[in-house]
Amino acid sequence: MDEVGSFPPGKKIAVVFVIGGPGSGKGTQCSMIVKQFGFTHLSAGDLLREEAKSDTEQGTMIKNLMREGKLVPSELIVKLLLKAMLQSGNDKFLVDGFPRNEENRQAYESIIKIEPDFVLFIDCPKEELERRILNRNQGRDDDNIDTIRRRFEVFQESTLPVVQYYEKRRKLRRVDGAKSADAVFKDVKAIFTQLNTQNEASATASPHSRPTTAAAGNPSPSSPASSCVLL
């Protein structure tokens, strides 16, 4: 992929990563957050599904990896994300399904370089994830029992260490994803409302006392690791 560009230096950009197991409700919650809080929703999986349609070597490579439930090289996905962020014209982004592993996280840090305000972790037990995906009926190649299990293994082996990374840095906001979608959104809404309040407070403070991006969006940390983390 050619050079994609970058944000103007000093521009305040809000980024929230949304992670959780396959079928935990990331897309569902992101749609609700967009309506209420004006973020642009960027799903890493959707960007890759779009790219996989192209009749090129890269398109075929992405399609095959996704069908097997494996992760696509990080630089590729980070550049797709940056391109979509720049094209949106917005300054508030929900990045859904990212980072999935340490390599994703490091590629984002070296290419996009915008500290996430926080990381929303939708935690849900494996049995519920399987049930939801098998009932989803969106015609996805990877929504079959073998690939679902592989995706869940990848989540446990590669994504949970990233969850723990952000938990250690007090950036993780965990919600119980096993509740109904509306009940989950009630918890999610409280987290985003707190972010808004803190950002408004820092915008009215004198520029000299204004906190950094990371500190500005720093609602109370998540509750301790849950059933899913401990599976």
Ligand SMILES: Nc1ncnc2c1ncn2[C@@H]1O[C@H](COP(=O)(O)OP(=O)(O)OP(=O)(O)O)[C@@H](O)[C@H]1O
């Ligand atoms: N809290 C919930 N309770 C019950 N069903 C839900 C809930 N949230 C989402 N669903 C349903 O579960 C399925 C998976 O949800 P969704 O697509 O939002 O998950 P996802 O985390 O984005 O999945 P993936 O990682 O596979 O893209 C959908 O059919 C959705 O309608």
Ligand SMILES: Nc1ccn([C@@H]2O[C@H](COP(=O)(O)O)[C@@H](O)[C@H]2O)c(=O)n1
């Ligand atoms: N950071 C990512 C995100 C996704 N993938 C690939 O896409 C598949 C589907 O992702 P969803 O978020 O839509 O469930 C996933 O299984 C991976 O193959 C990726 O490689 N990197």
